[in-house]
Amino acid sequence: MKTKITFLLLCFLLAAPPVLPAIPASSTTTAAIPLVNIIKEAIKKVIKAIDLRIQRLQNKTIWLQNAQKKLENTLSKLKLDEISEWTEKQKELYKEYYDELMKVKTVITYYKRIRDITDKQVRLVNEYQRAWELLRQDDHFNDGELQYMDKVYAGILDESIKNIDLIFMILDSFTTQMSDAKRLELINAAADQIDANYDDLKLFNKQNMLLSLQRAKSINDINQVKRYYGIP
Secondary structure: OHHHHHHHHHHHHHHOOOOOOOOOHHHOOOOHHHHHHHHHHHHHHHHHHHHHHHHHHHHHHHHHHHHHHHHHHHHHHOOHHHHOOOOHHHHHHHHHHHHHHHHHHHHHHHHHHHHHHHHHHHHHHHHHHHHHHHHOOOOOOOHHHHHHHHHHHHHHHHHHHHHHHHHHHHHHHOOOOOOHHHHHHHHHHHHHHHHHHHHHHHHHHHHHHHHHHHOOOOHHHHHHHHHHHOOO
């Protein structure tokens, strides 16, 4: 994706028409905006589902830890001759509590990692909105160039939607007979995908901002562009 964006931008620069006066924000295309709204709504659902499940699991963890502690206290109070009378049923009960506790803790770890992935999806949307709001009001770009940028942003956001679909698939996997290995594979895939989407977005933002800087015609204009985009 990075190579593709760089190549398209190079072609765009070579074929770019003369710079025209600033185009009012209302007249530029906004193909990516509907995608942003879809992503935001999907993210809200994901975060709500994850937070609710984590809370339930944490409550279950507390209950299991208390139950395990009671069993441990009972065992520690037994005398050696009484330990030999510890029934198989009690041993199995202790083992079930321990195994269930480990299972719950593992699931919580999965959910927290999914939440981290979702948080990065939020940062991606915020980064897009911040950059696009600045670029569409930059008088170093004309209408055709802004339309091109909008299409690229829409492509990146569209790819990120696939990541949300993958997250929903992972959430559904906790209610199916999916193995931990397969679930972890999907989580890693989702993490890699959102990292790639975020890196593509950051790269495209940087390229556009540097292009604006290159088109500045005076020292004063250069300094204004740097302040505008927060470039050091």
